Amino acid sequence: MAKPRFQRRKEDRPAEITAAAMSAFAEKGFAATKVEDVARRAGVSKGLLYLYFKTKEDLFKAVIRNFVSPKVDALIENIETTDMTAGEFLAGPFLKFAQSIPKSPARILVRLLVSEGPRHPDLVAWYWENVVSRGLEALRTLLVKGVRSGEFRPSALDNFPHLLVAPVVFSMLWKQLFEDQATLDTDRMIAQHIEFVLDSIRTTSS
Amino acid sequence: MAKPRFQRRKEDRPAEITAAAMSAFAEKGFAATKVEDVARRAGVSKGLLYLYFKTKEDLFKAVIRNFVSPKVDALIENIETTDMTAGEFLAGPFLKFAQSIPKSPARILVRLLVSEGPRHPDLVAWYWENVVSRGLEALRTLLVKGVRSGEFRPSALDNFPHLLVAPVVFSMLWKQLFEDQATLDTDRMIAQHIEFVLDSIRTTSS
Amino acid sequence: MAKPRFQRRKEDRPAEITAAAMSAFAEKGFAATKVEDVARRAGVSKGLLYLYFKTKEDLFKAVIRNFVSPKVDALIENIETTDMTAGEFLAGPFLKFAQSIPKSPARILVRLLVSEGPRHPDLVAWYWENVVSRGLEALRTLLVKGVRSGEFRPSALDNFPHLLVAPVVFSMLWKQLFEDQATLDTDRMIAQHIEFVLDSIRTTSS
Amino acid sequence: MAKPRFQRRKEDRPAEITAAAMSAFAEKGFAATKVEDVARRAGVSKGLLYLYFKTKEDLFKAVIRNFVSPKVDALIENIETTDMTAGEFLAGPFLKFAQSIPKSPARILVRLLVSEGPRHPDLVAWYWENVVSRGLEALRTLLVKGVRSGEFRPSALDNFPHLLVAPVVFSMLWKQLFEDQATLDTDRMIAQHIEFVLDSIRTTSS
DNA sequence: TATGAATGAGATTTCATTCAT
DNA sequence: TATGAATGAAATCTCATTCAT
Numbered sequence: 001m002a003k004p005r006f007q008r009r010k011e012d013r014p015a016e017i018t019a020a021a022m023s024a025f026a027e028k029g030f031a032a033t034k035v036e037d038v039a040r041r042a043g044v045s046k047g048l049l050y051l052y053f054k055t056k057e058d059l060f061k062a063v064i065r066n067f068v069s070p071k072v073d074a075l076i077e078n079i080e081t082t083d084m085t086a087g088e089f090l091a092g093p094f095l096k097f098a099q100s101i102p103k104s105p106a107r108i109l110v111r112l113l114v115s116e117g118p119r120h121p122d123l124v125a126w127y128w129e130n131v132v133s134r135g136l137e138a139l140r141t142l143l144v145k146g147v148r149s150g151e152f153r154p155s156a157l158d159n160f161p162h163l164l165v166a167p168v169v170f171s172m173l174w175k176q177l178f179e180d181q182a183t184l185d186t187d188r189m190i191a192q193h194i195e196f197v198l199d200s201i202r203t204t205s206s
Numbered sequence: 207m208a209k210p211r212f213q214r215r216k217e218d219r220p221a222e223i224t225a226a227a228m229s230a231f232a233e234k235g236f237a238a239t240k241v242e243d244v245a246r247r248a249g250v251s252k253g254l255l256y257l258y259f260k261t262k263e264d265l266f267k268a269v270i271r272n273f274v275s276p277k278v279d280a281l282i283e284n285i286e287t288t289d290m291t292a293g294e295f296l297a298g299p300f301l302k303f304a305q306s307i308p309k310s311p312a313r314i315l316v317r318l319l320v321s322e323g324p325r326h327p328d329l330v331a332w333y334w335e336n337v338v339s340r341g342l343e344a345l346r347t348l349l350v351k352g353v354r355s356g357e358f359r360p361s362a363l364d365n366f367p368h369l370l371v372a373p374v375v376f377s378m379l380w381k382q383l384f385e386d387q388a389t390l391d392t393d394r395m396i397a398q399h400i401e402f403v404l405d406s407i408r409t410t411s412s
Numbered sequence: 413m414a415k416p417r418f419q420r421r422k423e424d425r426p427a428e429i430t431a432a433a434m435s436a437f438a439e440k441g442f443a444a445t446k447v448e449d450v451a452r453r454a455g456v457s458k459g460l461l462y463l464y465f466k467t468k469e470d471l472f473k474a475v476i477r478n479f480v481s482p483k484v485d486a487l488i489e490n491i492e493t494t495d496m497t498a499g500e501f502l503a504g505p506f507l508k509f510a511q512s513i514p515k516s517p518a519r520i521l522v523r524l525l526v527s528e529g530p531r532h533p534d535l536v537a538w539y540w541e542n543v544v545s546r547g548l549e550a551l552r553t554l555l556v557k558g559v560r561s562g563e564f565r566p567s568a569l570d571n572f573p574h575l576l577v578a579p580v581v582f583s584m585l586w587k588q589l590f591e592d593q594a595t596l597d598t599d600r601m602i603a604q605h606i607e608f609v610l611d612s613i614r615t616t617s618s
Numbered sequence: 619m620a621k622p623r624f625q626r627r628k629e630d631r632p633a634e635i636t637a638a639a640m641s642a643f644a645e646k647g648f649a650a651t652k653v654e655d656v657a658r659r660a661g662v663s664k665g666l667l668y669l670y671f672k673t674k675e676d677l678f679k680a681v682i683r684n685f686v687s688p689k690v691d692a693l694i695e696n697i698e699t700t701d702m703t704a705g706e707f708l709a710g711p712f713l714k715f716a717q718s719i720p721k722s723p724a725r726i727l728v729r730l731l732v733s734e735g736p737r738h739p740d741l742v743a744w745y746w747e748n749v750v751s752r753g754l755e756a757l758r759t760l761l762v763k764g765v766r767s768g769e770f771r772p773s774a775l776d777n778f779p780h781l782l783v784a785p786v787v788f789s790m791l792w793k794q795l796f797e798d799q800a801t802l803d804t805d806r807m808i809a810q811h812i813e814f815v816l817d818s819i820r821t822t823s824s
Numbered sequence: 825t826a827t828g829a830a831t832g833a834g835a836t837t838t839c840a841t842t843c844a845t
Numbered sequence: 846t847a848t849g850a851a852t853g854a855a856a857t858c859t860c861a862t863t864c865a866t
Contacts, residue, residue: 007829007830007865008828008829008830008864008865008866009829010828010829013829013830027324028324028325029237029321029322029324029325031235031237031238032237032325034855034856034857035856035857035858036856036857044830044831045830045831045832046831046832046857046858047830047831047832047833047858047859047860048829048830048831050857050858050859051828051829051830054858055857055858056856056857056858110320111320111321111324113383114316114317114320114321114379114382114383115235115317115320115321115322116235116321117382117383118233118234118235118317118382118383119234119235119238121386124383124384124386124387125387128384128387128388132384132387133387133388160394160395160398162376162380162390162395163373163395163398163399163402165376166372166373166375166376166399167369167372167373169372169375169376169379170368170371170372170375170376171372173316173320173375174368176320176323176324177319177320177323177324177330178330178334178338180327180330181330181331181334181338181339182334182339184368188366189366189368189369192366192369193369193372195406196369196402196403196405196406197402199402199405199406200401200402200405200406240838240839240840241839241840241841242839242840242849245849250847250848251847251848251849252840252841252848252849253842253843253846253847253848253849254846254847254848256840256841256842257846257847261840261841262839262840262841439736440736440737441649441733441734441736441737442649443647443649443650444649444737446859446860446861447860447861447862448828448860448861451828456826456827457826457827457828458827458828458861458862459825459826459827459828459863459864460825460826460827462861462862462863463825463826467861467862468860468861468862522732522791523732523733523736525795526728526729526732526733526791526794526795527647527729527732527733527734528647528733529794529795530645530646530647530729530794530795531646531647531650533798536795536796536798536799537799540796540799540800544796544799545799545800572806572807572810574788574792574802574807575785575807575810575811575814577788578784578785578787578788578789578807578811579781579784579785581784581787581788581791582780582783582784582787582788585728585732585787586780588732588735588736589731589732589735589736589742590742590746590750592739592742593742593743593746593750593751594746594751596780600778601778601780601781604778604781605781605784607818608781608814608815608817608818609814611814611817611818612813612814612817612818625844625850625851626843626844626845626849626850626851627850628849628850631850631851652834652835652836653835653836653837654835654836662851662852663851663852663853664836664837664852664853665837665838665839665851665852665853665854666850666851666852668836668837668838669849669850669851672837673836673837674835674836674837
């Protein structure tokens with residue numbers, strides 16, 4: 001009945017470990033998280049962890065990769081396959097997506113990236129290539145589509161898809177820092193923001 | 207009358223040390239900065255540093271306090287004493303202020319706060335009370351003033367002065383993470399954002 | 413009739429493993445060699461290796477045993493069965509043997525023995541009994557034979573067969589340490605040495 | 619009366635630590651010696667040790683340097699300033715020197731060098747330049763002097779000062795490995811060897 | 825037999841903090 | 846005050862060995 005001391009589960013281990021790491025990093029940040037703690041959370045020995053991840057940094061990178069990529073992939077997929085107009089998409093699926101991020105566990109990753117990024121240039125580079133630039137590119141495509149169809153003015157915004165994202169990032173940080181001091185209705189704030197943007201770039205106010 | 211070249215007054219020491227710490231934290235982050243390094247940069251011995259700051263955390267808090275407070279104080283002062291209309295102020299002094307932050311050394315402080323905040327609740331609390339809530343309050347006052355005077359609609363924005371700040375925070379982070387990968391004209395982005403906001407809340411479009 | 417290409421007979425395994433260990437130890441020394449590395453070189457799993465050798469030390473001892481014994485056995489055999497005079501034997505087969513050792517892979521074993529010996533007294537004891545004392549005894553017999561036949565003076569050397577061996581050991585070490593810095597013609601050095609010795613102990617100089 | 623927990627003795631520490639390391643390495647070899655053990659023997663904390671020596675390897679190198687250099691220096695000095703003939707010097711001061719080495723603590727260093735050398739090429743290079751090549755050069759000078767004065771034949775030996783040293787090295791190793799199994803009168807062996815050599819290279823037998 | 829995933833003790837190294845001087 | 850040598854408690858990482866499969 002006692003569970004055996006050894007368990008061979010090569011397949012699942014990496015995922016279990018990154019999950020444990022995710023939660024540990026979330027609580028303490030990268031530097032303050034002890035490898036041993038991650039191992040314990042994963043129900044695994046320190047040694048095993050090092051079998052799958054050569055260094056603590058490696059583990060960190062894997063965490064970022066694992067939890068971020070799927071999100072962006074989904075967004076891009078959506079943008080590419082939608083048959084909505086650009087405006088409808090922004091006010092609909094994109095808004096929903098933007099609102100969900102600050103409340104998902106992934107919100108922690110910004111903090112990790114912000115904290116550790118400057119000391120891990122390759123991670124930042126990877127993140128740039130695989131997440132940021134791809135995401136922005138997809139948004140730009142969306143905006144261009146809106147301009148072409150006459151829905152949006154050919155004005156400033158296409159230069160700044162960043163603006164669409166700024167309040168999302170802001171919300172992610174807020175939730176982690178000041179949630180205790182003052183709740184912020186991030187859903188509403190983000191909705192408000194998108195509304196402002198749409199107001200400003202639409203050719204006709206609906 | 208001339209003071210001896212090498213005499214430093216006691217009173218300067220803490221400031222010299224926090225300045226050194228600021229630059230060290232900026233480069234490496236909190237955890238990766240060694241107390242010894244800070245002392246060296248300040249041209250002071252480790253022992254002396256500990257005379258002024260009981261722990262490394264203490265030093266950290268002092269850094270945040272020293273570099274942030276003056277900025278907010280100035281902003282608040284401006285808001286309170288200005289005789290501009292709310293719209294003029296936002297498009298003028300506030301915009302200038304918002305644009306300057308991401309390019310000043312102070313931008314580093316967000317990173318520090320984001321990284322270390324969750325492990326230093328008292329610091330976050332202090333920051334909230336002395337910086338965030340005061341800043342937001344001042345902005346809200348400004349907006350209320352605009353509404354009262356009929357310049358702004360009595361609508362959404364007064365609930366979200368946060369929105370005004372989001373792109374500034376976004377810019378601060380961007381500059382630290384992705385500057386190498388892709389420059390972002392933060393001045394323009396921030397200006398654009400304020401314009402959007404004003405467009406949306408003004409009673410008459412100018 | 414042809415045996416299947418990939419079938420290895422059990423009996424070969426230990427030999428394959430010690431061979432692999434030999435080469436690994438040669439490159440890195442005992443402490444720095446990982447058991448896993450030995451297993452990989454032998455094309456065998458770690459587990460299997462442990463089936464044949466209870467510990468890493470065990471493996472080490474086996475290596476020494478396997479590679480040294482044959483050499484000494486051959487030398488002794490030669491001494492016992494030769495019909496040369498002692499002088500002829502020393503200047504002939506023994507010289508050849510002595511010259512060959514520092515160039516053979518076996519030279520590595522001195523290094524291993526020197527490095528690890530003091531921590532493995534039983535290994536040293538074994539080595540003493542099976543290699544050193546037997547070798548020295550054989551040499552002494554040879555010298556005694558030379559003295560009896562009147563070829564050698566009944567003088568000092570019979571007390572020091574060690575002297576015959578010293579330059580061989582020296583050469584083995586040199587080749588491992590200073591080969592890169594300066595080549596040494598060990599063949600010539602050893603030949604020279606034997607000549608000196610013979611010059612000194614022969615009753616008549618030829 | 620209780621000795622203070624802290625003792626400031628910057629000057630003496632390195633020497634104390636290398637001495638402790640010497641004795642620890644002597645007993646266990648490099649790999650098997652724990653830094654903590656060295657610190658304990660030196661009556662010092664692990665941390666302090668790392669203040670003076672950046673890594674365990676560093677410490678090792680310092681040990682070799684400290685204990686070997688003086689010996690060679692002394693020998694060279696002697697050779698250069700002596701007014702003895704080459705033969706007298708070899709049979710006198712050099713013999714004495716050669717006999718003393720295998721009995722001094724320095725004998726351990728050969729073992730260390732042999733064990734670790736192959737993994738520390740820079741150490742070997744240093745050793746070569748500062749010890750081996752200088753020592754051999756000095757001996758060669760001595761032999762040349764003997765040849766010029768007609769004391770020695772212009773024959774082989776000047777190519778092999780190595781031979782003079784071989785039995786010394788052999789003795790150093792023997793003492794460490796087989797002392798327990800069989801004592802060897804290294805003094806006598808070395809004397810014997812020098813005698814053989816002199817016999818062979820002198821123009822006239824005295 | 826045979827594998828290699830898993831363990832866990834322990835090694836090196838770092839660094840905030842203390843305190844003799 | 847002022848110094849920086851000295852401490853010691855961790856933290857990361859390694860690897861011989863075990864054992865479920």
